[in-house]
Amino acid sequence: MNLVTAENETDIGNFTAVTSKVSGTVIFDPAARTGSADLTVNGASLSSRVPLRDGHMRSADWFNFDTMPAITFKSTRVQYVSGDNHRVTGTLTMNGVTRTVTSTARVKLTPANDLTRASRIAGDALAVSVGFSVKLSDFGVKGSWLELCPTGNALRP
Template sequence: MRHLFILPALLLASAALAAPVKYAVTDLDNVNVMTAENETDIENFTAITNKISGTVTFDAAAKMGSADLTVDGASIKTGVAARDGHMVSKDWFNFAANPTIRFKTTQVSWVSGDNYKVSGTLTMNGVTKPVSTTARVKLTPANDVTKGMKIPGDALAVSLKMNVLLSDYGVQHPVIKAGRVGNTLPISLKFIASQP
């Protein structure tokens, strides 16, 4: 008779182990980075920032998850002060008025290994559009290495890339038509989230 009580307890314990866990993006600038690459025949540059925040919910057993991430667009640097000034102006991304870039997932599907297919929305310059991409998600239990990196608790490493059409977000500067800046902007996002 005692075994009848043990089985439900075991089922509850295994369900608890498979429950989704909420992780917060760390505030470690040395491990979080967003880059946007411009490569044209006329001008090449990389825009970069470490100002990423948000949360990721991940169920390692069920291979499911979701994310709500923000990037401080006003903090993006390209290595040229004048160009950085242009980026925050209303002629470009208008980061001075709308500094937040937001990516929120709507569907996440496991593909294989640590790879996932991701659908979501990207909000930039006050415009929200659907996007799709692939992501790599790797969970590392807390250990001496993660502790040495000042990561509190388990470390969830996430990386994704997406191509963004600037014209979709109201960016239609004449230099894009002239070929100096590409209308398609590849964006890469890499960060560590943790759950103490």
């Protein structure tokens, strides 16, 4: 399952919104300890479980997802750090603005086994967890800070 959470933290309130509308490709080479990602999140599908807030989030007054729903991330460099940790750099595009972001990703490859097959996973399972803290105004979005935390489990056959 692919899952993205967006956490908004301000002086007047915090909330978390979630979506499973994630598409794209994550590639990982365990021997070389590197890989790549090209992902798109449908920002208009983010749900905080408060319909009034969700409508406001999608509007031009905030994230502008009604007009530009795509949030994209394309890696430009993946560098092994230690254990399951990799330094990931790439371009994040939101609201029509692209910025370079860097963070540490946890990458866990589970080779196909009885448990993965019982879970209906065709082949190896790749779990990737990474968070990017970004300043909304850097993306032309009104508000304060947003943390996009893709925690997708991209499955590779």
